[in-house]
Amino acid sequence: DSGVTQTPKHLITATGQRVTLRCSPRSGDLSVYWYQQSLDQGLQFLIQYYNGEERAKGNILERFSAQQFPDLHSELNLSSLELGDSALYFCASTPGGPSYEQYFGPGTRLTVT
Amino acid sequence: ILNVEQSPQSLHVQEGDSTNFTCSFPSSNFYALHWYRWETAKSPEALFVMTLNGDEKKKGRISATLNTKEGYSYLYIKGSQPEDSATYLCAFIKRRETSGSRLTFGEGTQLTVNP
Numbered sequence: 583d584s585g586v587t588q589t590p591k592h593l594i595t596a597t598g599q600r601v602t603l604r605c606s607p608r609s610g611d612l613s614v615y616w617y618q619q620s621l622d623q624g625l626q627f628l629i630q631y632y633n634g635e636e637r638a639k640g641n642i643l644e645r646f647s648a649q650q651f652p653d654l655h656s657e658l659n660l661s662s663l664e665l666g667d668s669a670l671y672f673c674a675s676t677p678g679g680p681s682y683e684q685y686f687g688p689g690t691r692l693t694v695t
Numbered sequence: 696i697l698n699v700e701q702s703p704q705s706l707h708v709q710e711g712d713s714t715n716f717t718c719s720f721p722s723s724n725f726y727a728l729h730w731y732r733w734e735t736a737k738s739p740e741a742l743f744v745m746t747l748n749g750d751e752k753k754k755g756r757i758s759a760t761l762n763t764k765e766g767y768s769y770l771y772i773k774g775s776q777p778e779d780s781a782t783y784l785c786a787f788i789k790r791r792e793t794s795g796s797r798l799t800f801g802e803g804t805q806l807t808v809n810p
Contacts, residue, residue, distance in 0.1 A: 584738065584740075615798070624784075624800050624801070624802045624803060625739070625784065625786075625800040626800070627797050627798045627799065627800070630797070638797045639797070640797045640798075672738060672739070674739075680726065680727050680788040680798065681726070681727050681744060681746055681788075682744065683729070683741035683744050684729070684731075684739075684741055685741065686738035686739045686740070687738060688737075688738055689738055
């Protein structure tokens with residue numbers, strides 16, 4: 583158990599819908615990263631937050647947005663969902679920046695039908 | 696687009712064999728390299744974070760080396776065990792720019808250790 587929690591574990595929704603994925607980092611960790619793993623692709627970095635502020639952006643679509651709240655939990659919002667958005671979404675937390683090990687949550691499996 | 700390549704793509708070894716695999720990354724603007732172990736149906740687990748040229752890190756039977764000048768890192772597993780079966784991922788981080796640092800993952804090396 584990494585200490586990072588993600589909810590929900592599984593999510594099934596229809597095209598065009600909007601969903602919110604939630605991540606609670608390890609106690610004391612200030613930085614949260616979001617990743618997407620699709621069937622035909624490796625692990626893709628989406629976005630990083632540090633202490634409430636966006637720090638780095640990766641291959642995140644405009645239909646997706648994220649935020650980190652004062653209590654340091656983070657949410658990833660996915661809207662106008664398409665079939666291709668079906669993937670495993672991980673969040674990871676670290677005490678600081680990219681020179682620290684990342685602790686991954688168990689992931690949210692999103693299926694868009 | 697940053698190119699992070701891992702080889703081989705997959706590897707089958709016998710229990711007790713020692714093995715190694717490679718992660719290649721751009722040699723310019725290096726900031727850090729991460730290694731992760733990812734078992735099926737679980738989430739990635741950090742092995743090492745390497746930041747300095749010539750770094751060598753070890754955790755039990757697993758060790759890693761780093762050459763930032765030529766852009767590669769090796770991961771070694773001594774005396775492989777069936778429980779070492781997993782996908783081993785490396786992630787490259789470019790030197791921080793104004794937009795922050797992003798991780799670029801390789802496709803991974805899938806290791807299977809046969810008893």
